Amino acid sequence: MLPTSVMNVDIKKIRVIEDESTIINKIIVGDCLEVMKSIKNDTFDMIFADPPYNMQLQNELYRPNNTKVDAVDDLWDQFDGFEHYDEFSKLWLQEAKRVLKKSGTIWVIGSYHNIFRVGKIMQDMGYWILNDVHWIKSNPMPNFRGVRFTNATETLVWAVKDKKVKDYTFNYEEMKTHNQGKQMRNDWYFGLCTGSERLRDEKNIKVHSTQKPLPLLERIILASTKKGDLVLDPFGGTGTTGVAAFKHERNFTMIEQDESYVDWSLKRFKSFQERLRGI
Ligand SMILES: C[S@@+](CC[C@H](N)C(=O)[O-])C[C@H]1O[C@@H](n2cnc3c(N)ncnc32)[C@H](O)[C@@H]1O
Numbered sequence: 158m159l160p161t162s163v164m165n166v167d168i169k170k171i172r173v174i175e176d177e178s179t180i181i182n183k184i185i186v187g188d189c190l191e192v193m194k195s196i197k198n199d200t201f202d203m204i205f206a207d208p209p210y211n212m213q214l215q216n217e218l219y220r221p222n223n224t225k226v227d228a229v230d231d232l233w234d235q236f237d238g239f240e241h242y243d244e245f246s247k248l249w250l251q252e253a254k255r256v257l258k259k260s261g262t263i264w265v266i267g268s269y270h271n272i273f274r275v276g277k278i279m280q281d282m283g284y285w286i287l288n289d290v291h292w293i294k295s296n297p298m299p300n301f302r303g304v305r306f307t308n309a310t311e312t313l314v315w316a317v318k319d320k321k322v323k324d325y326t327f328n329y330e331e332m333k334t335h336n337q338g339k340q341m342r343n344d345w346y347f348g349l350c351t352g353s354e355r356l357r358d359e360k361n362i363k364v365h366s367t368q369k370p371l372p373l374l375e376r377i378i379l380a381s382t383k384k385g386d387l388v389l390d391p392f393g394g395t396g397t398t399g400v401a402a403f404k405h406e407r408n409f410t411m412i413e414q415d416e417s418y419v420d421w422s423l424k425r426f427k428s429f430q431e432r433l434r435g436i
Contacts, residue, residue, distance in 0.1 A: 164434055181408050185413075192391075198255055204253050205263075206249070211236050229366045246274065265279070285316055291343060325381070331380070384405070395421050396411060400429055404429075
């Protein structure tokens with residue numbers, strides 16, 4: 158059970174950063190490229206980023222029974238080709254590096270569409286990769302047309318700011334306790350976010366096309382942060398990172414450009430806190 162003080166934290170959205178204290182446990186509405194510029198160097202203990210995938214979907218996708226597949230065709234995922242995507246990635250990764258503490262770590266999740274490009278950019282920028290972790294989905298979407306293998310994985314790159322960093326947080330022993338006492342490996346099995354965890358609107362439509370499963374974020378937080386640490390998510394979406402951080406008594410700052418997702422994140426926090434208080 159979380160301490161009462163944590164359960165009563167008032168999670169708020171803001172648009173402007175007035176001083177450093179205002180970013181703690183806040184969701185900032187805005188473009189992370191701009192917002193990060195007003196955050197001082199060496200602020201965050203850990204960064205988790207789930208950036209646009211640049212999926213480049215051209216056509217709508219249908220199942221064999223003619224029902225439409227919920228693909229990631231959102232405006233936030235549209236780029237004018239690889240060059241544009243790479244430029245965007247360089248800009249946010251540069252700012253992320255600046256606001257990450259010297260001993261901090263960064264996690265970036267992506268699919269085959271973007272993770273190789275992001276990984277190369279990170280290495281070119283001097284980030285030092287600690288692991289690539291493979292999220293293996295127990296319930297992936299089939300390849301409906303049967304022209305490729307089922308795409309059942311996403312990759313997480315876990316890195317430090319540069320090769321010299323040795324004093325980053327890795328809760329090795331705690332990870333063993335989540336793995337029957339054995340050293341945890343880099344293949345992680347979690348289902349897609351479904352059921353009551355998945356946010357849906359009044360018409361039962363998914364609020365967000367890529368809401369990540371909470372247990373995945375909980376593992377990341379538990380592995381690479383300490384209680385009281387400050388975690389940044391520059392692409393906050395529905396607030397999964399914040400909820401995972403909050404649940405384990407870490408602090409967070411999330412940035413999200415779409416205010417409707419921010420409002421859904423606030424609702425999500427409210428119902429999470431109500432559940433904790435037994436309301
Ligand atoms: C892959 S989704 C993140 C989903 C999130 N991890 C979750 O569990 O809900 C990427 C999010 O980044 C947001 N986004 C894209 N570009 C952005 C930018 N420049 N600044 C802030 N948010 C951005 C999109 O609106 C989208 O919600």
